[in-house]
Amino acid sequence: MKLFPQLLLIGSCLTANLTFAAPASDQQIQQLLNVMNLDTLLQETIQKIRPQLDQQAYQIVKMTVKKDQLNPQEQIVANELSDKLYAQSQKTVSWDQMKPLYQKIYKEVYSAEEIQAQIDFYSSTVGQSILKKTPQVAQETMALMNTRLMSSMQTTADDFKEINKKLDTLKKAAKNK
Template sequence: MRKAAAIALGLLLAVNVHAQDSKQESVEALLEASDADAMVDTLYSQMNQMIEGMGRQLGIKPDEQPMFDAYMNNVFTTMKEDMSWAKMKGPMIEIYSKHYSEEEVQDMLAFYQSKSGQSMVAKMPAVMADSMQVSQQLLQAFLPKVQVMAQELQVQLQNHRTKQ
């Protein structure tokens, strides 16, 4: 009886491992079809724009530009090493496998392999770039308000602390 139970458990585990491998292969195909690695390149481009904007906000002077350029090069080299698709791919497969069923992965894969899905993949970098511009504009309007709120909080805290 124990032997039969052990064999049944072994078969069950083997089927489960095969199903997981199959699902991970499907997720990998989905990430490839959705051009997920290109999204990392889009992220690099957006980060570049943000850092260049930071240079303008810092008021980098012409004689300081070489220092800022060296900083930017260092940031991007480090980002490409630490946030490469090669490092992100495994964890992304695990995340998708955790949150999506095999059926959902197959449905998404079918979409991304369709004409509309490929159109979405092709247009997504432009959509992301436009979205980033809107976010930056909203952030520029938002940050001064937060700075005022932070100054008000600082005054309130100072007043409170002097009363104690």
């Protein structure tokens, strides 16, 4: 009979490590968002990626008109498209839109201990330095991604030209039957 209490104690010890970490509180998450200055960081990031949005707009117009150089009217349209992309990006990532999403995600993903570790880190000089460089990282990442996407879009357009030729051939063959 003494074996059962011992097994119960051993089982309790083994499962103690499997207990879940405490969830982060709303107050902790708010503190982290404040320390990270996410509202400012988002706006700085959007400002930094403006040149890539401009480039994207010009590429879209160039592909649409199938020209390497845009005439003044086409440049005006590209500028308008760029302004619209920028305004939409600002609206999409406005703090009012993003804050509830960040709160939800951080609460679901991180434990209280992990949130506190982030608060401690981002409160440090090194953490603040890293945060200040985040918009630059986003800008450079976006520039690289745009280059790759534009190349991919051109390849895709070329692929569709080939497929459209084959489809036209099939349509002609079907009409001749």
